[in-house]
Amino acid sequence: MGSSLLEADRRNSGPDTPARTIDRILSAAARLFAARGMAGVGLREITAEAGVNLAAVNYYFGSKEKLLEALFLRRAQPITAERLRLLALCAEGPGRPPMLEQLLEAFLRPAFSLGLEAGVDGATFGRLRARLAVESEELYRRILAQAFNPSTRAFLEAIVRALPEVPRAEVEWRFHFMLGTMIYTIADSGRIQSITDGSFRSGDVEIALAKLVRFLGAGFRAAPLGD
Amino acid sequence: MGSSLLEADRRNSGPDTPARTIDRILSAAARLFAARGMAGVGLREITAEAGVNLAAVNYYFGSKEKLLEALFLRRAQPITAERLRLLALCAEGPGRPPMLEQLLEAFLRPAFSLGLEAGVDGATFGRLRARLAVESEELYRRILAQAFNPSTRAFLEAIVRALPEVPRAEVEWRFHFMLGTMIYTIADSGRIQSITDGSFRSGDVEIALAKLVRFLGAGFRAAPLGD
DNA sequence: GCCTCAATCAAACGATTGTTTTATACGGTC
DNA sequence: GACCGTATAAAACAATCGTTTGATTGAGGC
Numbered sequence: 001m002g003s004s005l006l007e008a009d010r011r012n013s014g015p016d017t018p019a020r021t022i023d024r025i026l027s028a029a030a031r032l033f034a035a036r037g038m039a040g041v042g043l044r045e046i047t048a049e050a051g052v053n054l055a056a057v058n059y060y061f062g063s064k065e066k067l068l069e070a071l072f073l074r075r076a077q078p079i080t081a082e083r084l085r086l087l088a089l090c091a092e093g094p095g096r097p098p099m100l101e102q103l104l105e106a107f108l109r110p111a112f113s114l115g116l117e118a119g120v121d122g123a124t125f126g127r128l129r130a131r132l133a134v135e136s137e138e139l140y141r142r143i144l145a146q147a148f149n150p151s152t153r154a155f156l157e158a159i160v161r162a163l164p165e166v167p168r169a170e171v172e173w174r175f176h177f178m179l180g181t182m183i184y185t186i187a188d189s190g191r192i193q194s195i196t197d198g199s200f201r202s203g204d205v206e207i208a209l210a211k212l213v214r215f216l217g218a219g220f221r222a223a224p225l226g227d
Numbered sequence: 228m229g230s231s232l233l234e235a236d237r238r239n240s241g242p243d244t245p246a247r248t249i250d251r252i253l254s255a256a257a258r259l260f261a262a263r264g265m266a267g268v269g270l271r272e273i274t275a276e277a278g279v280n281l282a283a284v285n286y287y288f289g290s291k292e293k294l295l296e297a298l299f300l301r302r303a304q305p306i307t308a309e310r311l312r313l314l315a316l317c318a319e320g321p322g323r324p325p326m327l328e329q330l331l332e333a334f335l336r337p338a339f340s341l342g343l344e345a346g347v348d349g350a351t352f353g354r355l356r357a358r359l360a361v362e363s364e365e366l367y368r369r370i371l372a373q374a375f376n377p378s379t380r381a382f383l384e385a386i387v388r389a390l391p392e393v394p395r396a397e398v399e400w401r402f403h404f405m406l407g408t409m410i411y412t413i414a415d416s417g418r419i420q421s422i423t424d425g426s427f428r429s430g431d432v433e434i435a436l437a438k439l440v441r442f443l444g445a446g447f448r449a450a451p452l453g454d
Numbered sequence: 455g456c457c458t459c460a461a462t463c464a465a466a467c468g469a470t471t472g473t474t475t476t477a478t479a480c481g482g483t484c
Numbered sequence: 485g486a487c488c489g490t491a492t493a494a495a496a497c498a499a500t501c502g503t504t505t506g507a508t509t510g511a512g513g514c
Contacts, residue, residue, distance in 0.1 A: 018490080018491070036266070036364070044472095053492055054472095055492080058472080136354065137262075141417060145421045149421060152422050172423055172426075173419075173435075174442055176418070176419040177408040180411025180412060181405075184404075192406070194368065194371075195380055195402075214449050215446040218448065219443065219446040225437055245460080270501080271501085280464085282463075282464090283462075285502080286462085
């Protein structure tokens with residue numbers, strides 16, 4: 001399947017320009033990094049699947065680490081852009097959902113639709129995000145912060161404003177909890193299928209989003225602990 | 228620090244028996260696997276930090292993969308045992324928290340206290356769990372299922388019974404969301420510190436537990452979507 | 455004292471790692 | 485048509501990988 005996919009890439013996208021070489025590297029690296037981790041795949045496998053020469057990675061990106069960084073920032077950018085676009089559309093009004101739920105959906109939807117559906121493989125970028133989230137080395141934390149901090153901060157502030165009855169510190173905790181469910185869900189670990197013997201399906205983005213917004217909305221609104 | 232730790236191990240634990248060699252391998256491997264992933268550390272680094280010969284891993288465990296499996300099952304066992312002990316203690320009664328909150332705390336507390344505090348390094352096992360949760364290869368999923376499925380299923384059933392007004396499928400979704408927050412929190416990704424510029428501290432197990440139970444309790448009780 | 459077996463050791467196995475180097479091919483500019 | 489810089493190619497770099505081998509050790513049974 002890998003080679004037929006590659007041939008399809010070649011057919012659909014014109015001549016072999018340098019930009020195409022870069023795209024093919026990024027695409028193959030995203031798939032493989034997501035599937036087996038950064039340390040788990042070699043440059044030879046990446047370049048072979050991309051159909052380019054081994055030296056192309058160091059030629060265009062400088063190193064394996066820089067490849068990961070370029071790959072991640074490029075894939076994250078559409079998500080944050082769409083998030084901020086949806087955030088600007090959030091507004092109180094008759095017939096609209098409560099502000100909090102609007103914000104939650106605006107924050108989560110791009111991560112789900114652009115991370116789960118787009119690209120050749122569904123959960124590719126979602127799982128890659130989850131991998132970086134678990135990593136403790138400075139490089140990976142810096143990449144994540146660089147890609148997501150600005151837009152994420154904007155949502156945290158908006159949610160704090162939408163919940164005046166909940167102290168800011170409490171909202172921060174709950175925001176952290178939300179990140180956990182989001183990343184775990186887009187990573188599609190399959191754990192719940194294993195626990196429920198497969199009676200559970202999580203593929204439908206709209207259903208997952210609706211259920212997640214309902215769940216998180218209730219959690220955010222819970223009365224704070226009186227400590 | 229690594230070497231002084233090693234010397235402390237040696238001082239506190241008597242002669243060098245085979246069991247001590249195994250323990251030192253498991254301890255060093257847990258630290259390094261958690262910090263940099265299974266593919267990210269070599270057996271030479273593990274055995275060096277453990278102060279044992281390189282061949283000891285294959286001698287006692289057979290392979291690197293079997294080492295991970297043995298390591299994970301050994302560390303997971305106290306968590307599931309404590310979970311089931313606390314589950315048996317859950318009971319409705321005057322002056323006690325609602326059943327759901329009792330169940331949530333019984334499920335979460337062992338993962339937090341035995342995963343965050345115990346051992347030489349706090350977040351060691353928590354981060355290792357998170358790594359396995361993100362992995363897509365069959366081996367890792369099998370290890371996770373083997374270690375946690377039985378006790379986790381028992382809690383899912385108990386929560387379904389505690390929430391008769393919520394359909395089972397909805398509880399399964401929310402259980403999945405709970406796993407996400409739990410794993411993300413015990414992995415201590417540091418993302419929320421990064422977003423809030425460090426005004427956030429997550430080290431205190433009791434505080435994190437209380438806030439998480441409050442948050443999840445509200446989420447589990449939310450009225451299901453009427454689709 | 456000798457034998458035995460588990461335990462540890464150094465050394466080497468072939469394979470693979472990321473990166474660099476050297477060479478070859480190609481397209482546009484003078 | 486010679487020249488130039490970009491892009492691709494093949495080959496080699498030293499380093500490290502998981503695993504296996506064969507030798508050496510030392511304590512317990514006879």
